[in-house]
Amino acid sequence: MIRTLRERRVYANRFVTVYDDDVAFADDSRGRYLRIVESEGRPGVAMLASHAGRFAQVLTYRYPTRSWEWGIPRGFAAGTALFSAELELKEELGAAPDTLEAIGTVTPNSGLLASTVHLFHATYAELPGAPDDSREVADVRWLTAAELMAGVAAGEITDSFTQCALLSALARGIIGH
CATH class of the missing domain: 2.20.25 (N-terminal domain of TfIIb)
Structure with a gap:
């Protein structure tokens, strides 16, 4: 210790x-x-949002890496993690989800960062419209689980929160093998 x-x-x-x-x-x-x-010290949130067997990815410019990155909606907590997840989904996808379920937590870099991020699975009965925050989100796409996995395998989806949420969803049976 x-x-x-x-x-x-x-x-x-x-x-x-x-x-x-x-x-x-x-x-x-x-x-x-x-x-x-x-x-x-407030926890972050990251959400694997789904609609009709497809999962949302948002295109965001990540200043620290100086690159565009596809990843799941995410952000910092403003109150409870559940409340924060709903707010971020409204901002990044344009609507609150119909359901929102906690699927785990991750510590993104526990050797340096004193952070915890809560992972959620959000479901939408209707496809959300456009993001509320167009300064942050440049585009939204909806991919199947197989397409997400292929993107991870090809090195095209490098966002760690997307990868962790996919693994948590797989472990919980939300998505199939």
Whole structure:
């Protein structure tokens, strides 16, 4: 186990707080550990949204990687994870889902990020219209589970939340093998 000896906040803005903590390792040797807390420690959300056997992907420009990326709708929590998931789906797909079920949690990079992201499966009886937030979402597509899996296998879908949600959905029988 690693013990925090002194918490040292070195940077903060409205999205992240960066710590460079003084720590003691299991053998009692001393060192430093970098830790990034996103969104004031509130959990994130990522949603595998489905309609008639197809799953939503949104095209978003990811500034850190300087690239366009297809992935599932996602965002930071604003209240409960369930409430946040509904808000993000309205923003990114244009409508609240008919059903919304928790399907797991992930820690995106537990060696550096102090974050937890709640995964959900959302279902739509009617195909949603256009995204409410066109600044964030450039396009929406609906793919079958087989097309999503093929995109992951081909290296075309690199979004980790999409991959984790697919695995959680597969493990829970939401999608077939």
